[in-house]
Amino acid sequence: MTGFDDHEGDLEKALARLGRRVKFAEALAQGGSGGGVNVDTRSTNVSPGPRLRGVVFRVWTGKRWAEAASSDLGAPSLDATVAHLEVEVARGAGTAPVPGASSTTKGTWTVRPKRPLSELGVDGTITLAKEILGWATAVSGIVEAQVRFNWEDDERLYLNSAGARCRQTVVRTHVAVAPIAMENGRAEYDYWIRGCCGGLEGVPGLDEPSIRATANASKELLHAKAPPAGETDVVLDESVAGLFAHESFGHGTEADQFVRDRSYLKPILGEMVGPEFLSIADDGTFPGGWGSIFCDDEGHPAQKTRLVDRGRFIGALHDRETAAQLGAQATGSTRRSDFMSRAFVRMTNTYVEPGTSSLQELLAEVKDGVLLEHGTSGIEDPLGGQMQLKVKKGRRIKNGRLTDLVGSMALSGKVLDFLKAIRGVGRDPLDSIEPGFCGKGHGDYIPVGTGGVHLLSHAIVGPA
């Protein structure tokens, strides 16, 4: 039910009415459609996904920002929403200029998947999901498996009183397989996951050998040893390195934290923070990246922003306001979860760029340590500079060789200490971005991608 053609005229009228009262007004109409197919051994569930849409208006009152939103795009509702904002403007009017530069970008963009899930249709997707389920459950000891296909069309129309008009439709596809092994009342699983901006062309490796290997890995986790507890050398796999990039230099460089005087990175902008073979970037234009967008929710085009360049911390992510306050340019990083949520400075696809070492060379550096695999989550600490990374599993490293499988772990440490302790960065090409969702504080989840290469450092790890 998305498509804003029927409402664009009313939205423009509402925006013009606001524009007569304030120095700047903008509107973001947002709607989503999509769906999912979930299959396990007992059930098949097809969910079309919520058909939600609405519009949020934001105005500069001369003192602060004010917003109002509605799920009803009809003219009477738009009038009522605008009327609420007019009352707010009258209540809190000031004379301060609008912070930052207003976008004047105009454009229409659409992701066109090469292999859209719609080509398979619901029946075809179910058939494929059941085939995958069969691959997983054919492995003895697998009692259950969950196979999930999800797709989303996120449509956004941004208009502002400076003349910007940005219309974008971003299609995302996500596939996850989790074979569950059970023994003596204990359940464990490993998983296979891919997601992209686009269609099935961005989900490579969805084949029987990969799924059987995942199922066998689930079984092995039932007998995994306890991970080490304490300080140790750590090698992060590609997914965990991506989480590291996201939690450390991603959240730490969201410049609203600079303005809040809440980033441990603010005082060291421009300084060397790590070895010369370490570079980290956020890239909203990464081809097929799960977090890729055409433009942000202030109408600024997406871009690649180098955060750490050969060990030097050089850049941050900006919206119009932080850019103005800190003498920078907006980086296409302003994102709203949906029309109900406020805009924040956010990441898109954040990753560690390839370095100079092979995995064998990194492992050879470790006398006693652990390889952390399959990052599952992380959390930042923008002021304190701590980070937590959680992983599904790992391998002990003894004298440069991978040994025992160990179960889920958490890594804890101060980012700057972790950076100083980096002794090597993998040189394999960065060929994929992992899908994830990121919250900012209490909610406001958006799709973000992470990626990376193997990375050797030192930290505290423990079972988790």
Place this chain on the structure above:
Amino acid sequence: MTPKTAPSDLAYRIAERIKTEPPWEVAAERSTRYEVHLQGTTVELERGPITVEGYGVRLFRPRGDRIGTGFVASTDLSPKGVEAAVHEAETTSHHAEFPARSVELPSQAASGAEVAIVDPKLWADPARAVREYAEALLRPFDKKKGVVPSFGSVKATLSELTIANSSGLKVGYPSTRADLEFAVKAFGGPEGAPPGEFWATESLRRLQPETAAASVEAWCRYAADVRRASPPPSGSQAVLLPPDVLSGIILPVLGFRFTGAARLRKIAPEVGSALAAEAVTIRDEGDYPWSPGSQPYDGEGTAVRKRPVIERGKVSELLYDSLYAAAFSTRSTGNGVRRSRGPTELLGFAHPPSPGPTTLVIAPGSGGSVDELAETARDGVIVTQFGWARPDPISGTFGGEIRIGYRIRGGKVAEPVRGGTVGGTVLAPPGSPSLLADVKAIGSRASLAEELVSPPLLVRPLTVAGA
């Protein structure tokens, strides 16, 4: 002021337009949200009203000896929109399969519990209530030195959920909810340590500005303690977990493993099995006052009741909605919950019901206060806040970085700790170590934290990874 409107009858009106075969149900919601966002002591952004009206239609269709369920949520209230949603639900039901022959939806006969879930002051004037609460959060800082607010938000949502179904059910209820986020930063001082921050988040049913000062006082103390904290020593130790921490650990694991959904996937515990220490008793109480998980009816319109989940360490009962109850030829326990994490978590109508807890209540024990529990522990760690404990509902593992906590030395609460990790397993087969099995003492006073009511629990041992 919020415009005065008649109580919502949205689901009933939509139900009148549904001409399809039973069984079906529609849950509709009208919600209005107001927000104040703070940067330091300044209001950075005011938002509201954010109004959303939408509905979810679910129907069930026989497919041989199974049924297919179809569910569609939409904000398109037009007759054509409703027709399209019902049609799409029909279409998807033809592709779906669930191992039950039929589903019995609740009828009008059941009456819901009296539950305190509407804050009258918040309902009457939400914009003013969020502003007043934000002011109450900031007021203590007039007299404070060396500690400032770094950012925060107060969000209030007024919701009217209505449910109607093909069995003639028509129920509805209003509710209020507030989500708080507030970070305070401690700095300066003779020791010259880097600044420290404590970042609090809470979900509530009511806003009580008169209690804000006490909360701020505690948060400021934690922020100051962050500055002098260091990682605890590594090892298996006694760990004292307060309700705020337990809610993030216990709810996600028991919330899945103790349901019909887990039973269907063969990963629910056996009823009668001894999974917890004998002193542990846990109930599901959908009518617990002021809990964000409480409501008079579940998401299918079944009246909520108090249900035993674990009694004296043994599994008493699993939780079911109508669909999963049908799979096991039993009855719904009033636990069809419409919520999930993610962008639409506050929109009940956007999610089909699935079995889960309402409010879990852990019965108080005889362990006394936190100080008395520390005395019992003798040595160990109190975790006041994790980075994110993020339990895994299937494996049951949990753990994360200590954001702030305290050493217990010689039975006394001692210096602050920060960094390092604490982890373990919430739930394990009988005879295996787990958080619930290794509860050594239970505090005497329970408090509400999100959708869990719990006293502090002393668990020994859990693995601490630190210096």
